[in-house]
Amino acid sequence: xxxxxxxxxxxxxxxxxxxxxxxxxxxxxxxxxxxxxxxxxxxxxxxxxxxxxxxxxxxxxxxxxxxxxxxxxxxxxxxxxxxxxxxxxxxxxxxxxxxxxxxxxxxxxxxxxxxxxxxxxxxxxxxxxxxxxxxxxxxxxxxxxxxxxxxxxxxxxxxxxxxxxxxxxxxxxxxxxxxxxxxxxxxxxxxxxxxxxxxxxxxxxxxxxxxxxxxxxxxxxxxxxxxxxxxx
Amino acid sequence: xxxxxxxxxxxxxxxxxxxxxxxxxxxxxxxxxxxxxxxxxxxxxxxxxxxxxxxxxxxxxxxxxxxxxxxxxxxxxxxxxxxxxxxxxxxxxxxxxxxxxxxxxxxxxxxxxxxxxxxxxxxxxxxxxxxxxxxxxxxxxxxxxxxxxxxxxxxxxxxxxxxxxxxxxxxxxxxxxxxxxxxxxxxxxxxxxxxxxxxxxxxxxxxxxxxxxxxxxxxxxxxxxxxxxxxxxxxxxxxxxxxxxxxxxxxxxxxxxxxxxxxxxxxxxxxxxxxxxxxxxxxxxxxxxxxxxxxxxxxxxxxxxxxxxxxxxxxxxxxxxxxxxxxxxx
Numbered sequence: 001x002x003x004x005x006x007x008x009x010x011x012x013x014x015x016x017x018x019x020x021x022x023x024x025x026x027x028x029x030x031x032x033x034x035x036x037x038x039x040x041x042x043x044x045x046x047x048x049x050x051x052x053x054x055x056x057x058x059x060x061x062x063x064x065x066x067x068x069x070x071x072x073x074x075x076x077x078x079x080x081x082x083x084x085x086x087x088x089x090x091x092x093x094x095x096x097x098x099x100x101x102x103x104x105x106x107x108x109x110x111x112x113x114x115x116x117x118x119x120x121x122x123x124x125x126x127x128x129x130x131x132x133x134x135x136x137x138x139x140x141x142x143x144x145x146x147x148x149x150x151x152x153x154x155x156x157x158x159x160x161x162x163x164x165x166x167x168x169x170x171x172x173x174x175x176x177x178x179x180x181x182x183x184x185x186x187x188x189x190x191x192x193x194x195x196x197x198x199x200x201x202x203x204x205x206x207x208x209x210x211x212x213x214x215x216x217x218x219x220x221x222x223x224x225x226x227x228x229x230x231x232x
Numbered sequence: 233x234x235x236x237x238x239x240x241x242x243x244x245x246x247x248x249x250x251x252x253x254x255x256x257x258x259x260x261x262x263x264x265x266x267x268x269x270x271x272x273x274x275x276x277x278x279x280x281x282x283x284x285x286x287x288x289x290x291x292x293x294x295x296x297x298x299x300x301x302x303x304x305x306x307x308x309x310x311x312x313x314x315x316x317x318x319x320x321x322x323x324x325x326x327x328x329x330x331x332x333x334x335x336x337x338x339x340x341x342x343x344x345x346x347x348x349x350x351x352x353x354x355x356x357x358x359x360x361x362x363x364x365x366x367x368x369x370x371x372x373x374x375x376x377x378x379x380x381x382x383x384x385x386x387x388x389x390x391x392x393x394x395x396x397x398x399x400x401x402x403x404x405x406x407x408x409x410x411x412x413x414x415x416x417x418x419x420x421x422x423x424x425x426x427x428x429x430x431x432x433x434x435x436x437x438x439x440x441x442x443x444x445x446x447x448x449x450x451x452x453x454x455x456x457x458x459x460x461x462x463x464x465x466x467x468x469x470x471x472x473x474x475x476x477x478x479x480x481x482x483x484x485x486x487x488x489x490x491x492x493x494x495x496x497x498x499x500x501x502x503x504x505x506x507x508x509x510x511x512x513x514x515x516x517x518x519x520x521x522x523x524x525x526x527x528x529x530x531x532x533x534x535x536x537x538x539x540x541x542x543x544x545x546x547x548x549x550x551x552x553x554x555x556x557x558x559x560x561x562x
Contacts, residue, residue, distance in 0.1 A: 040235050089239035089246075126390070129253050139238035143249035150234055167256050228234050 025196030155204030
């Protein structure tokens, strides 16, 4: 795979995600990600912190998981829609999920940010302020606005588990979103079921989650790579 | 890389978000609660720091230790027990006044006063905000916020809950200024009318001799039409032009005060000056010879010094053929 075709870039811009069925299954996730764009080298950026550039995502029960992960909190249950690393000052722009071992009945759910914004309304969205649930890697804690912009690109962050509301608007947002019909109707469900199935998500414009995992799918295995930009 | 775990505590964005948060704490209160003013002061201070950091976070660094600059650049400390120190708020405001033309001396003065209230609240037994009526500060507070936000490409509606109400208070500020200055001008004009023709001529002549361009920006007095002067605050970049025998520097000046010695009218503050048509920025021009500008010695200085050296040489027994070479640069 060379640079992304124009049509794929257009799809990414339009929908906030692109799905590539069985994309070069024999190649490693890192190789594929490097073809797609500029990989965030977490290991080099934060040495000694145990962050992996290619991160394995496996189905795990609560007790088996590392603390401070969705698996430790929810185990095999459904993961709510969220932004990856929403508790960072600037969450990574893109994430690539790639299937190593997949199952038909497990879905990755995607919600476009405009659905969340229309569910909450502009006033709440623009004024909602969060803080990280806890300090990240000993770095100073700062205020995290739900809507932010980096280099003229509008972005949102959302994570009901790892962010704590700092003002009334954030509290209202967290209580309003889960029951929203608008959000439910906007969910796109994608199966990463065959080796090589690859999903590229704009982490600033889409939330993503995961459906419940039954006991038969315990061997489900995805790999995640973060990207700063995508090559056109 | 656009990804980052933390934002720098001195970054414009971090200061702006915290300022917004404090403003929301203020807005959660009623205006008659003392904390309303207190949170406004904390919010305004952080907004000022955000505006300065928007130009560069290095401008917040306390220069007594160069490592503060290093810290402002996002680099890890290179000395043990290093604690980053930023400049005091008063200095932040002075820098903003010089760099952001719209951040006038009047606004700087209000922000300093508001920060002083906060200091009194935190560091003394005085309940500084308990008797501080909002009519005295809230319109100026919103005006200051608007100016600082605009310098960062932000709007008041991004910041406050009810931007329309805030804008209305800002308008009331200019209306109040217009009313006050109109009354002042009318009063001085009436007194001027009652003077005799001789008194008027004498006062106007004195004003003409006094209001020289070297002393300030010359304008016509709105009350008596004599020559008067405006003084202001230099703001923005200095534009320099170099030619063979002249260095010319120009800088924008924002009007801050007006004085007419003929009728005695004085007007202080940009808002009042603006309300009576005297608020236009003007240009201050300074001209230097290259010798003055670069601190060089002119040919005359050098001849004079040579002669002195020659005379001293003669006095000390070193004649015209002496090897003595004066060191001109000392």
